[in-house]
Amino acid sequence: MMTTNNIPIAEKGVIEQVRKISNGIWDVTVFSPEIAGSSCAGQFVHVRVTDGFNPFLRRPLSVGPCRGDYLSLVFNVKGVGTSLLAEKHPGDRIDLIGPLGNPFVFPGDDQHPVLVAGGIGVVPLLLLDTQLPGSVARDFLLGVGSTDCLPVDDVEIRRRKINLASDDGSIGYHGTVIDLLERLLTKLKRRNVVIYGCGPGTMMSALKDVCTARSITAYVSMEVPMGCGVGACQSCAVPRADGDGYYLVCRDGPVFDATEVDLSTGVTL
Amino acid sequence: MNVDTTVRMGELELRTPLLTGSGTFGYGDEFRTLVDYSKLGGIVTKSISLEPRSGNPPPRICETSTGGIINSIGLANVGVDSFLVEKVSILPIGETKVFVSVVGDSVEEYAEVVGKLEAVLGISGYELNVSCPNVKRGGLDLGGDRDAVEAIVREVRSMTKRFISVKLTPHYSVIAPVAEAAVEAGADALTLVNTLMGMVIDAERRRPLLGNVTGGYSGPPLKPVALAKVWQAAQAVDVPIWASGGMVNGTDCIEFLLAGASGLQLGSVFFADPGAPVRVLDEMIEYCERHGVGRLTDLIGCLEV
Numbered sequence: 015m016m017t018t019n020n021i022p023i024a025e026k027g028v029i030e031q032v033r034k035i036s037n038g039i040w041d042v043t044v045f046s047p048e049i050a051g052s053s054c055a056g057q058f059v060h061v062r063v064t065d066g067f068n069p070f071l072r073r074p075l076s077v078g079p080c081r082g083d084y085l086s087l088v089f090n091v092k093g094v095g096t097s098l099l100a101e102k103h104p105g106d107r108i109d110l111i112g113p114l115g116n117p118f119v120f121p122g123d124d125q126h127p128v129l130v131a132g133g134i135g136v137v138p139l140l141l142l143d144t145q146l147p148g149s150v151a152r153d154f155l156l157g158v159g160s161t162d163c164l165p166v167d168d169v170e171i172r173r174r175k176i177n178l179a180s181d182d183g184s185i186g187y188h189g190t191v192i193d194l195l196e197r198l199l200t201k202l203k204r205r206n207v208v209i210y211g212c213g214p215g216t217m218m219s220a221l222k223d224v225c226t227a228r229s230i231t232a233y234v235s236m237e238v239p240m241g242c243g244v245g246a247c248q249s250c251a252v253p254r255a256d257g258d259g260y261y262l263v264c265r266d267g268p269v270f271d272a273t274e275v276d277l278s279t280g281v282t283l
Numbered sequence: 284m285n286v287d288t289t290v291r292m293g294e295l296e297l298r299t300p301l302l303t304g305s306g307t308f309g310y311g312d313e314f315r316t317l318v319d320y321s322k323l324g325g326i327v328t329k330s331i332s333l334e335p336r337s338g339n340p341p342p343r344i345c346e347t348s349t350g351g352i353i354n355s356i357g358l359a360n361v362g363v364d365s366f367l368v369e370k371v372s373i374l375p376i377g378e379t380k381v382f383v384s385v386v387g388d389s390v391e392e393y394a395e396v397v398g399k400l401e402a403v404l405g406i407s408g409y410e411l412n413v414s415c416p417n418v419k420r421g422g423l424d425l426g427g428d429r430d431a432v433e434a435i436v437r438e439v440r441s442m443t444k445r446f447i448s449v450k451l452t453p454h455y456s457v458i459a460p461v462a463e464a465a466v467e468a469g470a471d472a473l474t475l476v477n478t479l480m481g482m483v484i485d486a487e488r489r490r491p492l493l494g495n496v497t498g499g500y501s502g503p504p505l506k507p508v509a510l511a512k513v514w515q516a517a518q519a520v521d522v523p524i525w526a527s528g529g530m531v532n533g534t535d536c537i538e539f540l541l542a543g544a545s546g547l548q549l550g551s552v553f554f555a556d557p558g559a560p561v562r563v564l565d566e567m568i569e570y571c572e573r574h575g576v577g578r579l580t581d582l583i584g585c586l587e588v
Contacts (some may be wrong), residue, residue: 021316024558062555067531068350070502070555111317111557239342241354241554244317246309248329248359249344259337260359265313 022111022244023048029106030084037163038091039134040100042108047083049112055142056235056269059112060243061087063098073099074240074264076138076212077113085110088165090134114243115268118142118210118233121150126205129154130195130221132213134165138235142210143174153177153198157191157217160184192220199228209233211272218277225272232272238263252276286571287578288564290324290545292523293471295407295446297324297380300540300579301560304527304550305330305384305410305450306356310366312373317557322564325380327548328370330412331400332385333392335362340494345483351502351529352551353481355495358386358412363396367403376405382448385439386412390431394438401443408446410525411435411470414454414477427455433464440469448472448525448546451516453479453508459519466520474525474548475512479505501551505529510542517543517584531559533566540582 027046035041044050049059060072073095078086091100102108118138121127129139129152136156143154154176158164161184166176178186179194187194191213199207209232211221218234225232241249245265252261253276261267261275288299303326308314311326320326338359346352361369374381383400387393397409413432436449449465451458453476462473478499483492491497509528517524525546526539536547552559567579576582 024317067503067552067555069346070350070352070551071344071346072555109556239344241344241352242307242309242313243554244309244313246313247307247344247354247554248309248338248356249354251338251341251343251359253341260341 022114023052025049025110025112027085027108027110029102029104029108031104032100032102034100035088035165035167039163039165040089040091041078042087042089042099042102044085044087044108044110045083046085046110049110050080050083050085053077053080053085053113053141054117055145056118056138057113057115058268059085059087059110060114060240061099062109063095069095069098071095071241072111072243074114074237074243076235076237076268077141078137079140079144088134088137090165111243115264116266118235118269120146121208124206125208126202127152128195128198128202128207128209130191130209130211130213131156132191132217133158133163135212135214135235136165138212139210140166140170140174153202155179155191155194155198157181157194157213158185190217190220192217192224195221195224199224199230211235215277218272222272222277233269234272234275234277235268236263236270236275237268240264284572284577286568286576287580288568290580292545293446295380297546299324299564300536300545300547301564302382302525302546302548303327303553304548305412307550307553310370310373311375311381314553314557318553319558319561320375320378322560323379324546325382325407326375327382327384327410328374329360330358330384330386331360331363331366331396332358332387333363333396335365336360342492342494343498345492347481347483347500347504349504351500351504352554353483353493353498353500354478355493355498357495363399367399371403374405380407381405382408382410382446384410384412384450387435390434390438393435394442397439397442406445408448408471409439409443410448410450410474411439412450412477414450414452427452427461429461429464432461433468436465436468436470446471448474450474450477450527451512452477453505453512453528458512458515462516462520466522470522472523472525472546473516473520474527474546475516476505476509476528479508501529503529503531506535510538513539513544514542514586530563531555533563533570536563536567537570537582540579541584541586543584543586545580545583
């Protein structure tokens with residue numbers, strides 16, 4: 015767990031583009047120069063989905079790929095809030111607070127980063143992939159249920175050399191992304207691997223087990239129900255692995271060393 | 284037209300009636316780059332207890348289908364000793380009035396916490412939380428007990444000359460007996476209301492959405508409940524009322540002034556709009572200008588029934 019001295023900014027972004035990527039997965043590109051220009055991979059923005067107060071809470075969304083002054087918000091439509099977000103139009107203004115939380119710790123010179131994503135959990139890892147120096151060799155794995163719910167375009171999958179796994183075998187390796195990771199780690203056995211993970215709770219628990227068994231450092235990004243986003247309300251608690259209370263995802267995370275948190279509860283993605 | 288927004292409460296002059304609701308504004312520093320402190324008459328901190336509390340199991344917050352939110356934080360706080368070491372230095376003392384919320388399991392605990400806080404210069408007063416729905420003790424059990432509330436307030440009153448407000452629960456249909464007891468014991472103000480106990484169920488999974496099963500219901504749906512309690516209390520006692528309950532805009536705040544409140548606590552609204560103090564104050568001033576009201580305090584208790 016690390017804490018940076020972020021200075022969150024409230025910014026009214028302007029929506030540039032709203033695009034459906036696949037079944038239930040949307041990409042909203044926002045002109046948001048201050049936040050786009052200062053966000054690091056792993057951080058999040060707190061998004062107000064309506065000008066009114068129903069739904070009441072903001073939605074914490076990982077910062078996806080940024081291009082110059084533009085921020086990419088990629089999300090799964092799960093309920094009222096994300097539905098409203100998917101119904102926005104180019105030119106609409108959107109109230110953002112960010113960047114919030116602590117970013118991923120970059121790999122050391124002797125480390126080989128492996129990015130392991132489950133579904134929409136790919137979003138912060140896309141920005142990490144973008145922000146890692148081009149000279150850093152890496153592996154990027156993505157697990158999905160099926161080919162019709164890919165959270166990334168085909169072009170991006172090829173350009174970023176993402177290795178896919180699907181539960182139904184409709185694309186890439188037939189199996190879980192954790193199976194794919196195990197095979198990769200066996201191939202990479204002499205390398206000093208560091209893992210960056212984001213995905214559903216069951217996948218994160220399995221990822222932690224693999225890393226513990228192989229003594230591999232893993233950084234995981236977590237998402238839980240959240241209130242203020244700045245550490246004031248203490249809603250976004252996750253149990254500490256040592257049993258001594260809780261960390262706050264907004265203030266102490268959302269990126270944690272996997273050994274620090276109990277990944278078996280509270281993760282919803 | 285220049286509208287006077289200042290409000291006097293006992294020895295204190297607040298530059299506006301706007302305060303922050305305990306538990307929504309942390310230790311006063313977390314929102315620093317997002318909230319304009321100059322629009323706030325004061326802040327009320329998270330509730331501080333004698334020992335640290337780690338809080339309730341997650342999930343701790345969710346929305347309701349009725350437009351509000353429910354939380355079950357469980358009074359997580361660092362405890363008074365760590366508060367003195369780590370948090371006092373970040374309180375916005377000097378920028379606005381600072382009130383420390385205090386919670387305990389017994390009269391002695393309230394007294395011990397206040398005793399330690401008395402050494403801190405610059406604190407304007409205390410809000411005694413006797414009404415949290417998320418903990419078994421130091422919560423509703425105490426808040427509904429007239430004798431317990433009276434004993435807590437009397438003990439704290441004997442220890443401090445600072446301003447004391449007592450935060451009460453909305454759970455009792457007749458608020459007057461506990462309100463009167465708090466005032467008789469020396470409270471300078473009453474805060475009405477704490478959250479209303481509620482719960483949210485996920486029918487598909489047949490499970491509660493909060494780790495603690497039940498939680499405190501807040502946000503806009505709480506407003507009518509809070510208005511009624513503020514109005515009732517204002518009829519019963521002769522001390523300032525700090526209103527708390529779902530205010531999100533200037534009209535909401537004006538309604539609470541008319542019902543008899545002189546302090547207005549913004550709470551859950553900070554989660555949606557940290558810019559609320561600026562917006563809400565502008566809207567209140569606009570109301571005053573439209574109605575030819577020169578001072579916000581002229582509206583207090585002006586409900587025509």
